[in-house]
Amino acid sequence: MAKESSFDIVSTVDFQEVDNAFQQAKREISQRYDLKDSGAEITLDKQNKTLGIHAPADFVARQVKDVIGSKLVKRGIELTAVKWGEPQAATGQSVRLSATIVDGIDKETASKISKDIRNLKLKCKATIEGDKLRVSSASRDTLQEVIAFLKGQDYGQPLQYTNYR
The missing domain is CATH 3.30.70.860 (Alpha-Beta Plaits)
Structure with missing residues (x-):
């Protein structure tokens, strides 16, 4: 037989590569002239496998999302592994975006x-x-x-x- x-x-998903991409994106956001003083922040929760963006406007949030996406692709992580939620209004004009990493x-x-x-x-x-x-x-x-x-x-x-x- x-x-x-x-x-x-x-x-x-290799979470070490996600962490590396997150660190690179955080560094780029703090150094890029159009995002430097915008007040945009990103967070990574390794336990819950989530990414978070807090930005003063929807346009800035989309730019930060693009920065994170480009860093993930450069680190070999497919963008389909990140499921982005809908933008949520926060205090004032600010916006929050959250994403879960599919594993x-x-x-x-x-x-x-x-x-x-x-x-x-x-x-x-x-x-x-x-x-x-x-x-x-x-x-x-x-x-x-x-x-x-x-x-x-x-x-x-x-x-x-x-x-x-």
Whole structure:
């Protein structure tokens, strides 16, 4: 009988790189001439995996968000891993923005991915294991087709394919 081959579908973020991007963005905000004295602040909560922006105006908040985004991309973190909320009005004219960093695949997304794999009608099996999926099949070519299919889909978060055996 043929040995089963498998791989895992995960969604992970290197929080050290997020911290590095945050530090770089904080430094740029304090040195950039148009943001230096604007009163804009950014925060990073490593425990809750959230980013926060407090800015005096919506325009400044969007500029700070772009700075953070560019630093994250330079550090190799996809922007789909950061889910930004709606701007909230704070005291006076100031605005607050918050974002959560996606780490792991939630149940809804995992079931959607599993359903899409089943709809391919290939001889493979996708099982949900916590915050990851394991896809197994007797044929490695089938697994390669599944990976190629999933790379063409958009699930709103970055996916990595690990533990291929």
